[in-house]
Amino acid sequence: MSKHAGTKDAAAPQSATSPTPQKELYPMVNWKYDMFLYTVGNIVDMFFREVVPRGAWRVPQTGPVLFVAAPHANQFVDAIILQRTLRNEAKRRASLLIAQKSVHGFIGWGSRQVGSVPVGRAQDAAKPATGTIYLPDPINDPTLVRGIGTKFGEGEGEVQGMLFLPSTKNTSGASVDISQIIGPEEIRVKRPFKSKIALQQLTGRDDIDKDGNFTNKDVKGPAPGYQGTKFKLAPHIDQTKVYEAVFSRLCNGGCVGIFPEGGSHDRTELLPLKAGVAIMALGTLAQDPDCGLKIVPVGMNYFHAHKFRSRAVVEFGAPFEIPRHLVELYCNNQRREAIGQVLDTVYQALNSVTVSAPDYDTLMVIQAARRLYNPTGKKLPLPVVIELNRRLCMGYERYKNDERITSLSAAVKEYNSQLRYLNLKDHQVQYAKMNMIKVIFLFIYRSIKLLFLFICTLPGLILFSPVFVATKIISRQKAKTALAGSTVKIRGRDVMATWKILVAIGFAPTLYHIYSAIITFKVWQDRLWGYVPEGVPLLVVYFALWPFMVGITFASLRFGEVGVDIFKSLRPLLLCLTPTSNYNIHKLRERRAELSAQVTDVINTLGPEMFDDFEKARLVPDLYKAESGSSTTSKAHRRRDSDQSSTGYEPETPPALSRRSTTQSSRALPRNDSFSNIGHVGIFSTRPPSRARSRSRSSSSGGGFGSGGFPISGFTTLDSSGGFDEASRKIREAMKNRRHKIDQERTDRDDEDDDSEEEGYDEARKKNAANHAVPFRTEPTASGDVNGPKTYRKISYYNMTLSSSSTHDNPPPFTSPSTSITAATPSWLPQHKPAKQRMALSLKNLMGSVLGGGSAKQDTKPSSSELFAKTDPKVDGEECLHDCENCSVRYPRGFKIEEEDVLYGLVEPWSTHLLVGTGKTDWVRDVADEKGSVMEAISKAAEPANGKLKLSASNMPTPHDTDDYSEPTTLLLLPAFKLLHNVHPLSVPKIVTEVINRAPTSTSPLHPTPLPASLLSPDPAAGIPDVSLKDCPHNAVILMCSHRTRDVRCAQSAPILRKEFERQLRPLGLYRDLHDERPGGVGIYYISHVGGHKYSANVMIYRRPNAFGLDDPVPELQNGTNGAEKNGNGTNGSAEESVGASQGIWLARVMPEDCENLIRYTVLRGKVVKPERQLRGGFDRGRGVMSW
Structure with a gap:
């Protein structure tokens, strides 16, 4: 869909003054629709051996319905299967959206028979243009495009049209919107080209790195003698008719289908969803709020989709409606927030009806394990196979780092390779018996x-x-x-x-x-x-x-x-x-029996940890348990509700815990396939279901989207306070044993000094040389044996309920009790730094004394446990002791991190932190050396009167989407949480004196501080705009160093962590990208070097007071309000009052598997999970403490 499709003009609701519905632009004739589907459907039936619908009864029989289908794995065949299944099973006719370029020939004729709505795209209308184009000044003016023999504005090209560069072998050509036509041979585009290939095409130069940066800044223009590249031009595409057709059809009670991924693909995971589906739903409800529009997710699941006589399962999820408050946001010019929340909901719904694996090899392992998990050899129906694949994918993603899973995966892969060697299928091994x-x-x-x-x-x-x-x-x-x-x-x-x-x-x-x-x-x-x-x-x-x-x-x-x-x-x-082959196939059969037993045992072991009602109902008898003479489930894996279900008893009142609706890892199921009746679909269970069991949902809890209302019990198997005391005692014993082990094994090892450390760290190390250290600790097992096998518990992703639209002014409820801050560092932890670090600090103290700096100052500061509250498994649940088990990303091989130094205190004190938006992810070694930039102006300006200023370049977007430092940019001032727009280098002195000097700092009390709403331009005649101040919409920001020029590890770790943070935040509706200004979320930004990159990855987190309503109680402020209540605009529009950030938490050695708990506890609650290993320092203004 073109960019214009999401604009206000295109998606604006029609006038509600005329009650008469407009004539449909792309009408559907029922008899043509049915005749075409009957004919083409029979042909599709010849191609597929079996197409099985599942959950078609969920489709509403009346009223408007918007079907969202994914994954789009079979181009036009997906549309035929979806429409035919809806017509045969649900008696509904649906119009689908189709690309305009496909509305030709037989496909175009067929699309008209079924009332499809064509969607024009700019790339489909692009045509070769006259002449060639190049960039005359790609460094200083990258948006200016000059032509040779071109005819811009003379029959070729138009404002708001698009320009396309040629495609290469493995990459589609870059495209950009035209913002201005200066002359027949000169235009200006809306944003600069940033890819290496595009810049090479437009300049003919080879001195461009993979990030699109010119290495030779002295050469301003293209390569000598370069004559430019050919290109294509596309006119402006108006999508108004498309939206009008969709709105009209839905408001008239019809059905519309869309594949929100935007195009077909053959990947094993879903692609990012396009905004069109959200605009259609919100626009329809804006036009007719009482039309009763429902959205139904549809999973298109294939077995070898491209092969003749393959199989498919079409699964319909639970229908849901768009909340009315999102429609109001959409109508009140807050469309970005409304569209983002609808997309999050749709994405979660699609996850509940699709099977997603991180890669093809993993999918093959999952399918092999599914075939092995069938002790009776009974053939399972296709819907059960799909459901089993989905559950196994969930289990694999969660436990893939478990030693049992990794060894079993390797064994299954070896078994598959032996099958390929003998050219056999798994089911053919049975002939050996x-x-x-x-x-x-x-x-x-x-x-x-x-x-x-x-x-x-x-x-x-x-x-x-x-x-x-x-x-x-x-x-x-x-x-x-x-x-x-x-x-x-x-x-x-x-x-x-x-x-x-x-x-x-x-x-x-x-x-x-x-x-x-x-x-x-x-x-x-x-x-x-x-x-x-x-x-x-x-x-x-x-x-x-x-x-x-x-x-x-x-x-x-x-x-x-x-x-x-x-x-x-x-x-x-x-x-x-054959004698020799007979021996091999008999051995393979024996190996299969062993693997089948192992797979069944692992599923029966880990299944109850993921699903509370794992034992409630079984469909296939568990032969392995029957052979061992065990008629009951092992006590080590049985839940109390399993015992109750075996006698037909179920608790009337479920536990009063809540859960988030759907996550990437949980994949909440529709109501009729909730975990409470999992046995009825033959998943994971092999015990016959009770016929007397009620199908009522009245006893279910949860209520999150797609959760189906399954009962939730406490996230631990400790049933009494004595059990918690015993577990705590064993944890302390295990930690003490681990400490002794670390002390014995630790030796002095050589390590290269970090030559790029800032000089200020010398003083910081001298200042903290005599402080006690708290090294990292290992996670004990439930049995107390450090070296013993891990015992896993059922854990919830979040023991809380979060509203995706909530802000700090309206915090959501929190179901867990508050956590008290630990008063002192536990005495059983070692209290000294490693020898290598002590030697380095002593040497630097000596050098400081020789140079006249004196010895390190012995001052008193809070310990790491006193600075920030630490997670406690008794209060926060056992999940705080475990890293993320479904993390699918890892640092590259050879990624080295310094693990021995004690981190706490290795930071320079800072009062304010200023982020400068550059639109880039890498910079020169010292960002203050960027000529003509705001960073250079800040470094040359007077020092702030309220303390040390930490300066960082950031990838925050600039107002003009350009990396030209001479253009005004955007600043983010922390901890004030203030955005300064239209900042020119000449405006910096006034910003320092009138904003930074008056802004709250890391050491100032937590109370509102008035700041000016704007600053006058220092030189209006030169076109320098006024500086405007606005409150940052985020409740928290996550900052990560991505400075490749300083250290490649930062550039490697930052994108990986960002991806994982995004995966954890998106299901909560809290993820905010660089252009997302919805209030109440979490912003994620890259920044320049902050020091200590040998401890990569460095992550800084700034949080507002009680940012998400989950913090421990904060003392009231002088005016009787807290930070969450004083975060809006000031009165009369002359000034804004803000308390800013309450906490600034600096962590290091952050791994991808840490991201889940960092979001769960640090970002959302203000607690630190691993202070002994990761905490470098920070401040807490609400409690008046800091690490310096």
């Missing part, structure tokens, strides 16, 4: 049967073989073409099924016509060697041959399908007859 006589008899019987089927199939095979050959060749060619023009496809298989069907639709009738014409000619010539009587007309012969050949084709298809299955079964039988 047959005796030799039975194998011989079965081999002879199937050979005879195969011969008979081959004879029956041969006529159709001969007639239809050209079609098979043509479909295979053409589909592969189209896949290569699609892959070359896409950046999201892996092998281009998403277009293969479509082209196989299209080729067959066109080529098969042509073959039938040729065959019929040849036979008719033979009848005319000699009456087909005399077999056709003279009185039979030639037309009768011609038309009679068509159904005859179609019948032969269908018969051959059915005979051939059975014959192929029999042919595949002959190889394992033949291997059983």
Whole structure:
């Protein structure tokens, strides 16, 4: 969808003054719709062996419905399957959105029959333009584009149109909007080109790094003699008619379907969703708030989607509605926030009906484990197979770092490789258990049967073989073409099924016509060697041959399908007859039995930890437990509700805990497939269900979106206070043992000094040389044995309820009790620094004394446990002791981090922190050296009167989306949480004196501080704008160093951590990207070097007071309000009152698996999970403490 599709003009609601509905722009004729689907649907049925609908009863029978389907893995075939399933199972007709470029030929004719709405895209309307273009000054003026022989404004190009660069072998061409036409050979674009390929095309220069930065700044223009590159131009695309058609159809009670990923792909995970689906839903409700629009997620699940005679499952999720307050936001010009929240909800809903794996190899392991987890050998229905795949993916993502899972995955991969070596399928291994006589008899019987089927199939095979050959060749060619023009496809298989069907639709009738014409000619010539009587007309012969050949084709298809299955079964039988191969296949069968037992045992062990009602209902008997004579579940893995369910008893009142609606890891299920009736779909369980069990949902709890209302019990198996005391005692003993072990094994090792450390760290180390240290600790096992196996517990992602639209003014409820701050560092932790660090500090103290700096100052400061509250498993749950188990990203191999130094106190004191928006992720070594920049002006300005200023460049967007330092930019002042817009280098002195000097600092009390709402321009005649101040919309910000020039580890770690932070925040509705100004969320930004990159990754977190309503109680301020209540605009618009950030937390050695708990506890609650290992310092203004 084009960029204009999301603009206000395009998506504006129609006037509600006229009650008469407008005529539909793309009408649907019911009989044409049904006839087309019947015809094409039969052809699709020939391609697929089985298409199974699941949950079609959830589709509303009346009223408007918006269907969102994913993953879009089969181009046009997805649309036919979805529409046919809706018509046959739910009796609803749905219009789908289709790309304008596809509305041609047979596809265009078919789309009109089913009332599809064409969506124009700028790239589809692009045409080659005259002349060539280049960048005359890519460094100082990157938005100016100059042409050679071009005709801008003279029939080519228009304002708000688009410019496209040529595509390369593996990358689609860059595109940009045209903002101004200066002349026939000169235009200005809205944003600069940033990719390396685009800049090489426009400049002809090779001195460009992979981030799009010129390494030779002295050369301002293109390469000498460069004549530019060819390009394409596209007109402005108006999507108003598209939205009007969708609004009209939905307001009239119709159904609309959309694939929100924006295009087809063959990846194993969902692509980011486009905003069009949210605009359609919100726009419809804005036009008619009482229309009752519902959104239904649809999962398109395939087994080898590109192969002939494959299988598919179409799963419909629970319908949901858009909250009214989001519609009000949409109507009140707060569309970005409303659209973002709707997209988050849709994404979570789609996760509940799809199977997503991080990569193809993982998906293969999951599917192999699913086949092994079937002790009875009973064939499972396709919906059960899909559900089992989904649950196994959830378990794998959560426990993939568990030693049991990693070893089992390696064993399953080895088993799959042995199957490939013998060219066998998993289900064929069972032949090894047959005796030799039975194998011989079965081999002879199937050979005879195969011969008979081959004879029956041969006529159709001969007639239809050209079609098979043509479909295979053409589909592969189209896949290569699609892959070359896409950046999201892996092998281009998403277009293969479509082209196989299209080729067959066109080529098969042509073959039938040729065959019929040849036979008719033979009848005319000699009456087909005399077999056709003279009185039979030639037309009768011609038309009679068509159904005859179609019948032969269908018969051959059915005979051939059975014959192929029999042919595949002959190889394992033949291997059983061969002595050497017989031994191998018998060994493989034994190995399969072992793996099946291991998979079943792991699932039965870890299943109850993920699902409380794992034992409540079983469908397939657990043979392994039956053989061992155990009639009950092991006590180590049984839940109390399992015992109750076995007797038919269920608690009437569920626990009063709440959970978030859906997460990437939890994949909440629709209501009818909630965890409370998991056994009814044959997942993870093998015990027969009780027929007397009630299907009522009245006893369920939760209530989050898609959760289905399943009962939730406490997130621990400790049933009494004595149990907690015992666990605490064992944890202390384990930690003490671990401390002794670390002391014994720790030796002095050489390490290179960090030559890029700032000079101020010398003084910081001298200042803190005599302070006690708190090294990191390991996580004890529940048994208290440090070296023993880990015992995992069921844990909740968040023991809280978060509202995605809440802000600090309206905090959501919190169900867990408050946590008290630890008063002192535990005495059982070691209290000294490693020898290497002590030597380094002593040497620097000596150097400081020689140079006249004196010895380190022995001052008193709070310990790490006194500075910030530390998580406590008794209060916060056992999840605070475990890293994220479903983290799918890791640092690259060879990523080295210094692990021995004690971090606490290794920071320079700072009063204010100023972030300068540059739109870049890497900078020169010292950002103050950027000539003509705001950073340079700040470094040369007078020192702030209220303490040390920490200066950081940031990737925050600039007002003009340019990295030109001479243009005004945006600043973020912390801890004041103030955004300063339109900041020019000449405005810096006034900003220092009138804003920074008056702003709250890290040591100032937590009370509102009035700041000016704007600053006058220092030179209006030069076009320098006034500086405006606004409160930052975020409740918290996460800052990560990405300064590659200083250390490559920062550039490696920052994107990985950002991805993981985003994955944790998005399901909560708290994620904010660089252009997202919705209030109440968490902003994530890259910053320049902050020091100590050998402790990568460095993460700084600034939080408002009680940012998300989950903090411990904060003392009241002098005026009787807290920080969360004084965060808005001031009166009369002349000034803004803000208390700013209450906490600034500086962490290091942050790993991707730490991100879950950092969000859960540090960002949302202000607690630190691993202060002994990760905390470098910070401040807490609410309690008046800091680390210096």
